[in-house]
Amino acid sequence: MIAVHARRRRRTRRVADATRSLGVHIAVGIWLLIALGPYVWMFLTSVKPTLELYVFPVRYLPSAVGFEAYEQLFTTTPFLRFFRNSAVVALSTVAFTTVTATLAAYALSRFRIPGKPIILVVLLVTQLMPAVLLVIPLFISLRSLGLLNTPWGLTLVHSAFALPFTTYLITGFLDAIPKELDEAAKIDGCNDLGAFRWVVLPLLAPSLAAASTYVFIYSWNEFIYALTFMTRESARTLPVGLHGFIGEFLIRWDLLTAGGVIATLPTVLFFLLVQRRLIAGLTAGAVKG
Amino acid sequence: MARPHRFRTILATALALLIGLAAAQTTIDYWLWLDDTTDPVWPAIVEEFHAAHPDIIVEYEMIPLGQYYDRLLVAASSGSAPDAARFKEWWLGDFVENDLLAPLDGFVAGWPGADDVIANLYNTGRTRADGPVYMLPHQYITFYLYYRADRLAELGVDPPTTTDEFIAISKLLTDPANQRYGFGLRGGGGGQDQWLAYMLAGGCDLVDDAGAVVADSQACIDANQAYIDLFRVHGIAPPSATSDGFAQVIGAFEAGITSFVAHHVGSSLRLTNVHGDALGVMDIPVVDPSKPATMAAMAGNVIFADGAKQAAAWAFLAFLTEHEQMDKMSRSVNGQLPVLASVAALDHYQNNKFFALSLRQADYATAWPPLPGVGYISSQLWQASMQQALLGDITSEQMMRGIAETLRGNY
Amino acid sequence: MTLGLNRMKRHLVPLILLAPALITIVVVIGFPIGRAVWLTFHDYNVLRPARTTFAGLDNYLATFRDPVFWTALRNSLVWVGGAVSLQILFGFLGALLLNQRFAGRYLIRGLLLIPWATPSVLVALMWMWMLDGNYGVINDMLRHVGLIDRYIPWVAQPATALPTLIVIDVWQGVPFFAVMILAALQAFPKELEDAAVVDGANVAQQLWFIKIPFILPTLLITTVLRIIWTANYMDLMFIITNGGPGFRTTTLPFLAYTTSYRRLDFGQGATVALIQALLLAVVIVLYIRLLRRRQVV
Numbered sequence: 001m002i003a004v005h006a007r008r009r010r011r012t013r014r015v016a017d018a019t020r021s022l023g024v025h026i027a028v029g030i031w032l033l034i035a036l037g038p039y040v041w042m043f044l045t046s047v048k049p050t051l052e053l054y055v056f057p058v059r060y061l062p063s064a065v066g067f068e069a070y071e072q073l074f075t076t077t078p079f080l081r082f083f084r085n086s087a088v089v090a091l092s093t094v095a096f097t098t099v100t101a102t103l104a105a106y107a108l109s110r111f112r113i114p115g116k117p118i119i120l121v122v123l124l125v126t127q128l129m130p131a132v133l134l135v136i137p138l139f140i141s142l143r144s145l146g147l148l149n150t151p152w153g154l155t156l157v158h159s160a161f162a163l164p165f166t167t168y169l170i171t172g173f174l175d176a177i178p179k180e181l182d183e184a185a186k187i188d189g190c191n192d193l194g195a196f197r198w199v200v201l202p203l204l205a206p207s208l209a210a211a212s213t214y215v216f217i218y219s220w221n222e223f224i225y226a227l228t229f230m231t232r233e234s235a236r237t238l239p240v241g242l243h244g245f246i247g248e249f250l251i252r253w254d255l256l257t258a259g260g261v262i263a264t265l266p267t268v269l270f271f272l273l274v275q276r277r278l279i280a281g282l283t284a285g286a287v288k289g
Numbered sequence: 290m291a292r293p294h295r296f297r298t299i300l301a302t303a304l305a306l307l308i309g310l311a312a313a314q315t316t317i318d319y320w321l322w323l324d325d326t327t328d329p330v331w332p333a334i335v336e337e338f339h340a341a342h343p344d345i346i347v348e349y350e351m352i353p354l355g356q357y358y359d360r361l362l363v364a365a366s367s368g369s370a371p372d373a374a375r376f377k378e379w380w381l382g383d384f385v386e387n388d389l390l391a392p393l394d395g396f397v398a399g400w401p402g403a404d405d406v407i408a409n410l411y412n413t414g415r416t417r418a419d420g421p422v423y424m425l426p427h428q429y430i431t432f433y434l435y436y437r438a439d440r441l442a443e444l445g446v447d448p449p450t451t452t453d454e455f456i457a458i459s460k461l462l463t464d465p466a467n468q469r470y471g472f473g474l475r476g477g478g479g480g481q482d483q484w485l486a487y488m489l490a491g492g493c494d495l496v497d498d499a500g501a502v503v504a505d506s507q508a509c510i511d512a513n514q515a516y517i518d519l520f521r522v523h524g525i526a527p528p529s530a531t532s533d534g535f536a537q538v539i540g541a542f543e544a545g546i547t548s549f550v551a552h553h554v555g556s557s558l559r560l561t562n563v564h565g566d567a568l569g570v571m572d573i574p575v576v577d578p579s580k581p582a583t584m585a586a587m588a589g590n591v592i593f594a595d596g597a598k599q600a601a602a603w604a605f606l607a608f609l610t611e612h613e614q615m616d617k618m619s620r621s622v623n624g625q626l627p628v629l630a631s632v633a634a635l636d637h638y639q640n641n642k643f644f645a646l647s648l649r650q651a652d653y654a655t656a657w658p659p660l661p662g663v664g665y666i667s668s669q670l671w672q673a674s675m676q677q678a679l680l681g682d683i684t685s686e687q688m689m690r691g692i693a694e695t696l697r698g699n700y
Numbered sequence: 701m702t703l704g705l706n707r708m709k710r711h712l713v714p715l716i717l718l719a720p721a722l723i724t725i726v727v728v729i730g731f732p733i734g735r736a737v738w739l740t741f742h743d744y745n746v747l748r749p750a751r752t753t754f755a756g757l758d759n760y761l762a763t764f765r766d767p768v769f770w771t772a773l774r775n776s777l778v779w780v781g782g783a784v785s786l787q788i789l790f791g792f793l794g795a796l797l798l799n800q801r802f803a804g805r806y807l808i809r810g811l812l813l814i815p816w817a818t819p820s821v822l823v824a825l826m827w828m829w830m831l832d833g834n835y836g837v838i839n840d841m842l843r844h845v846g847l848i849d850r851y852i853p854w855v856a857q858p859a860t861a862l863p864t865l866i867v868i869d870v871w872q873g874v875p876f877f878a879v880m881i882l883a884a885l886q887a888f889p890k891e892l893e894d895a896a897v898v899d900g901a902n903v904a905q906q907l908w909f910i911k912i913p914f915i916l917p918t919l920l921i922t923t924v925l926r927i928i929w930t931a932n933y934m935d936l937m938f939i940i941t942n943g944g945p946g947f948r949t950t951t952l953p954f955l956a957y958t959t960s961y962r963r964l965d966f967g968q969g970a971t972v973a974l975i976q977a978l979l980l981a982v983v984i985v986l987y988i989r990l991l992r993r994r995q996v997v
Contacts, residue, residue: 017924028808031794034871035812038826041837045829048717051563054543056468058840076327092722100720111710117988119722124984125728127925128977130932130953132960133739133970134732139369141731160728165925166768169880173887199423203887210883213813214876221819223935227356228363239819246825249322251536253829260822267817271879272810274813359961383964387747437971468834468851478942520831529833529853531945532861541834581798600926669942669962677946 001117034096039261045072046257053253069254070262079259082241085230086220087266089237092155093162093219095219098212100159101166102204106196110182122141123164131224139228149235154226158219166211173207174200209274217269238263302490315601316346318371320361322354323623324555325338330621338608358668365389365572368595373602376591378413379668382661384591385416385423391592392421396603402611405629407651417661418500425606428618428625430553431585431650432486433643435560437462437548438569448571452491452515455549455574459525462548465565465636471525473538474516476679480534481671483551488512489582489655490573495696496658505686505693514685517678529573531679533593555625557643570643585654588625626651662695670695714977726846746966748821759971769972772955775862776976779951780930782866783873788923790870791877796907798878816875817901825940827868831855855941861948865936873926880922884915924987928980952976 007097045053046069048062108116127226137150138157147153177200185195226237236244242259291311323331325672337345350371352360358380364370372387384390393414397403414424430658439461449455459471485495486545491512495504503509519524529537542550543563551573555585560568573583576661590606592599612631619627620637626647627633638644674688694700740759745751759975763769813822830838842848854864888911896906912919935953937943943950943958950958952972958969960969 009849021802024797024802027703027797028802031797031812032808035815035875038830039814041830044825054540054563054835056544056835058835058837060837072327100724103717104721105588107714111714113714114716117992120719120991121988122722123725124924124928124987125981126725126733127932128980128984129733129736130934130956130973130976131974132934132953132957133736134729136363136366136966137735138728139363143367143369156724157728160725161724163922167721168921168925169918170922173884175917176819176887176914205924206883206886210879213879217817222815223819223821228360231350231360233350239821240356242819243355243821244326244351246353246355247322247326251825252325256822256825260818260826264814264818264949265820268810271805271813275806275809312807362746362961363966366749387745387751389747403776426907465850477944510776527834527853529856532853532856532941537832537834540832665963669958672942673947676944680946682946 017140032086042257043261046254046261049256065124069258073255073258073262077241077245077255077259078236079241079262081234082236083266085235086238088151089154089158089226090216092151094107094212094215096155097159097162097166097215098208099168101163101210101211104163104167105170105174108171110179121170123167126161127164133246135224135228138225142229148229149232151235154229154237155219157225157229158222160217162215162218166215169211169214170204170207173204177203209271213267213271213276217267220267298304312439314344315598316348316521317349317373317598317601317605319349319375319602319605320357320371321349321375322357324354325622326351328622330617330623331549334609334617337614343607345604346356347605366431370574370593370595372596372598373590373592373606375427376589378424378587378589378656379663380661380665381416381424381659383664385659386661389594390423391594391596391599393425393592393603394421394425396599396607397410397422397425402607402609402629405612405631406610407628407630407633410628410651412655413585414589424587424591425610426587426589426628427610429585429587429628429651430555430625431647431654432483432551432553432573432583433646433650434571434573435542435552435556436569436571437545437564437567439567440548441569443549449574452574452576452577456519456523456525459519459549460523461510463525465524468527468546470527470541470547471549472519472637473533473541473547474520474526474530474564475532475533475535475538475551476520476672476675477534477537478672481599481667482584482673484516484675485657486551486573486584487516489584491515492573492576494581494655495692496660502658502660502681502693502696504688504696506543510686510689513678513682513689517685520679521681524667529622533678553625554643557641558622570646572646581650581653583650583654585656587656658696660696661698662700666692666695667700714759717778736970737974739967740974742967744966744970746964755967759968762968763975764970767953768947768950772950772952772972775947775949776909776931776951776953778929779866779869782863783869783930784923785924786866786870787873787877788919790874792881792919794874794878795885798882813875813879815872816879820872820933820935821939823868823872824936828855831864832840846931855949856945858945858948861941861945865940865949868936869930869933873930877922877926880918881915884918885911888914903953920990922986924983927983931976931980 040123044062047065049066054060056148071182074199092285107113107121115117142148142153181199190198221239223239227240230236230240242256242263244257245256335349338347361380392635410426410429411422413426414422416423441458442447444458444461446458449458462471470697488509493509493512506590520530527541535687538550538553539556541547543560572581575581590609592602592606596602610630615627615629615632616635618624619632626644627638633648638648657667670691674691675684677683678685678688741755743753743755749884830836831854833839833851833856839851843851852860855861892910893906896910899908932953934951934957937949937954941949943954953976956969956973959972960966
C-alpha cells in the first residue's frame with residue numbers, strides 16, 4: 001500500500017517537475033524571441049540588397065544574401081579602430097572601478113565610519129545631473145590637463161560615474177556576508193588580507209561579476225562623454241563611430257546594422273567569461289562554513 | 290678672442306632659426322561633415338592641396354552633421370575652435386553676433402577665382418545686405434519636387450504647376466486603405482527647409498526687402514495654414530507625417546507609398562536607382578505661376594576669428610572653391626550644386642535633369658535669413674511648432690508669431 | 701604601544717581604502733556640478749563666455765512660467781514611473797527564471813544580456829526602423845496577424861509616442877535588473893533555502909519571507925539608481941522623436957538639452973536640470989531613511 005502511494009507521489013512529483021521544466025523552457029524561449037528578434041531583423045537588413053529595404057509591403061527574406069556591408073565596414077571605415085578604442089577604455093574602466101569600489105566597499109562594510117551617511121549621499125548626488133550639463137566643464141578640465149583624445153581621460157570620467165553604483169552593490173553584498181566568517185578565518189591563522197582573499201572574495205564573486213558587467217556595459221555604450229572628449233576620428237569609440245553612419249541625407253543601414261551586430265558581441269563574451277571564469281576562479285580553494 | 294667667437298655662433302644660430310621658421314610648415318585644423326564618409330574623393334582633394342602647397346598641412350576632422358553643431362558650441366565655449374570649418378547659413382547669425390567668424394572680404398578681393406562664384410550666392414554668407422562676407426559659398430541645394438511620372442501618366446494628367454492642381458492630383462493618388470498617400474510631408478526634425486520652400490512658393494517672405502521680419506504677416510499665416518491643411522484638411526499626407534524625418538519621407542517615396550516628395554539633388558542618384566525613368570522632377574507648385582519661388586540652403590566655409598593661421602586657412606578654402614575641386618566634389622556621392630559658374634555650365638550638370646532644374650532655380654531661390662535665432666528655429670523650434678500646428682494644439686498664427694519673434698531676437 | 705597602533709589602524713585603514721574612490725568621484729564630478737549650479741544664476745553666453753552676465757533668479761522664474769516645463773515634468777513622471785516599474789517587474793521574474801536549471805543556461809544568460817549591452821544609438825535606430833509607420837516590420841506583422849488593419853504611426857501619434865519609448869526602454873533595461881537580482885539570488889545561501897523547505901514552506905512563502913528580504917538591499921539600490929538614470933536618460937528622445945510630436949516626449953533632461961544647445965540658453969537649461977536633480981534628491985533621502993530603518997547605516 002505504502003509502496004503504491006510512494007510510487008504515485010513520485011510520479012506526481014515527476015509530472016510537476018516536468019510541467020515546471022516545460023514552463024521554464026517556454027518562458028525562456030519567449031524571452032529570447034523578444035530580446036533577440038530585433039537583432040535577427042537587423043542582421044537580415046544588413047545582408048539585404050539596399051533596393052529591398054524600403055519596399056511596401058515589407059520584404060522579409062532577402063532575394064540575395066550579400067555580406068558586402070561587413071566587408072566595407074572593415075575595409076573602408078575605421079570600425080576596427082573604434083572597436084579597439086572602446087575596448088581599451090572599457091577594460092581600463094572595469095579594472096579601475098572594480099578595484100577601487102571593492103576597497104571602498106570593504107571600508108564601508110567592515111568598519112564603523114562616522115561619516116558613512118554623508119559618503120553614501122555624496123556617491124548618489126553625483127548621479128543626479130544629466131550628462132549634457134556636465135560635459136562642457138569636464139571638457140575644459142580635461143583639455144587643460146591634456147587628457148583629451150587619450151583613453152585615460154575618458155576612463156577617469158567613466159570610472160567616476162560608474163563608481164557609486166558599483167560601490168553600493170558590492171557594499172550590499174559584503175554586508176550580507178557575516179563578519180563572523182572573517183573572524184573565523186583569522187582564528188584559523190589568516191591575516192586580514194588572507195581572510196579577505198580566501199573567505200570573503202569567493203562569496204563576493206557573483207556580485208563582482210555583476211558589477212564588472214555593469215561597468216563594462218556602461219563604459220562600452222557611453223556616448224556623450226566619448227563624443228566630446230575623443231574629438232579626433234582616430235580616438236573615437238564605437239557608439240560615436242556608429243552614430244557617424246547617419247548622414248544628413250543618407251543612412252548607411254548596411255554599415256550600421258553590420259557594425260551594430262558586431263558591437264554587441266564583446267559584451268556578451270565578457271559576461272560569459274566573467275560568469276564562468278571569475279566565479280570558478282574565485283571559488284577555487286574557498287573555505288566554506 | 291672668445292667673446293666675438295661666441296657672438297658669431299649666436300648670430301648664426303639665430304639666422305638658421307629664422308630661415309627654418311620661414312620654411313616651416315603651418316598646420317591648420319579643418320572640420321567638415323560629409324554624408325558618406327567612405328567616399329575617397331575628399332581625401333584625394335586634400336592630398337592634391339598638399340602637393341600644391343607643401344608649406345601647409347591640413348588636418349581635417351569629419352564629424353557627422355547630427356553632432357556638428359554641438360561640437361561647434363563646445364569648441365567655441367572652450368576657445369578650441371578649429372582654424373576653418375564647413376558651415377551652414379543657419380548658424381551664421383549667432384556666430385557673427387558673437388564675433389566668432391573672420392570677415393572674408395579682404396581675402397576674396399585678392400582672389401583670382403572670386404568672379405567664378407555665382408554672384409548672388411555670396412549673399413548667403415552675409416548677415417546684412419551691405420555687410421561683409423563671413424562664409425565662402427561651397428555647395429548648395431535648391432528644393433524641388435520629385436513625382437511619380439508613371440502614376441501621373443496612368444491618371445492621364447500633366448504635372449501640376451499650381452497649388453490647387455497639386456492638391457487635386459495628390460487626392461487622386463491618396464488611398465489610405467492601400468497605404469497610398471499623395472505627398473510625403475515632413476513634419477519631423479529637419480523638415481523646415483521643405484516647409485520654407487512651400488512657404489516661399491505660397492507667397493510668404495520671412496523678411497522683407499528692407500530686412501525687417503515679416504514672418505507673422507497675414508500672407509505668411511495663410512501660406513502656413515495651406516501647408517497645415519495639406520495634412521489636416523486634404524489628408525494627402527500619411528499619418529506618420531508629424532514625425533517623419535528625412536529617412537522616412539524618402540523611404541516612403543522609395544517604397545511607392547507616396548507619389549510626391551520635396552527634396553534636392555542630394556537624393557537624385559539614390560531615387561533614380563530605385564525608380565529609373567518613372568522619376569520626374571518639377572518646381573514646387575506655386576500660388577502664382579508667374580512667380581516661381583523655392584528655398585536654397587548653402588554649405589560654405591568659414592574661418593574662425595580667434596585663429597592665428599587665417600592666411601593658410603584661406604589658401605585651403607580658396608583651393609576647395611576652384612574649378613577642378615568643385616567639379617570633383619559635385620560629381621561625388623556627397624555632391625551638391627556647384628557654386629562656380631564655370632562648373633555649372635558643364636554638360637554633365639546641364640544634361641542631368643535634376644542638376645539642370647536646380648541650377649535654374651538658383652535664380653529665384655531664397656535661403657533662410659541670416660539672423661540669430663535661425664539656429665534655434667532649424668534645430669528645435671520649427672519642429673515643435675509645426676508638430677503642434679499639425680496636431681491642432683496651436684493655430685497657424687501662433688506658430689508664425691513664435692517664429693517671427695525668434696527671428697527678431699526674442700528667444 | 702600596540703593599543704595606540706591598533707586604534708590608528710582602525711581609523712586610518714578605512715580612510716585609505718575609501719580614498720581612491722572618493723577622490724576620483726569628488727575631483728572629477730565636483731567641479732562640473734558646482735559649475736552647473738553656478739550657471740543657473742547666470743545668463744551664460746556659450747559662444748563668448750566672457751560676455752556672461754549675472755541673472756539672479758531670472759532663470760528660475762522663467763522656468764516656472766514656461767508651460768513646456770510643466771509638460772516636461774509630467775512626461776518625466778510618466779516616463780520614469782512607467783519604465784522603472786515595468787523593468788522591476790519583468791527583471792525580477794526574469795531573474796527567477798534565469799536562476800532555474802535549464803539547457804544552455806550560461807549561454808542563454810549571456811544572450812539575454814544583449815539588449816542592455818547595445819549602444820543606445822543602435823537600439824533607437826533599430827526600433828525606429830521596425831516601428832516605422834509606412835514600411836516597418838512590426839506594423840506589417842500586426843496586420844498579418846489581424847490585430848490592426850491600418851499601419852500605426854507609433855511615434856507620430858500623441859497617444860502612443862511616449863508609451864512606445866517606454867516599451868523600448870523596458871526592453872533595454874530588463875536584462876540589467878535581471879542580472880543584478882540574479883546575482884543576489886545566487887549569493888543566497890543554500891542552507892537557508894533548505895531550512896525553509898524543512899520547515900514546510902512552499903515556493904511562494906519561501907519567496908516572500910526569505911528570498912525577497914535577502915535581495916532587498918540589492919533591489920533597493922538598483923531601483924534607486926535606475927530611477928535616477930532613467931530620469932536623466934534622453935537618448936531615445938534625441939534620436940527617435942526629438943521631443944515630439946509637439947513636446948509629447950519632451951522630458952526634463954531633454955528640455956534642459958534643447959534649452960542649452962539649441963536655444964543657446966545654458967543658464968535656463970541648467971536650471972531645469974537642477975530642479976530635476978532636487979526632485980530626485982528626495983528619492984535619495986527616502987532611500988537613506990529606508991537604510992537607516994533597516995539599521996544598515
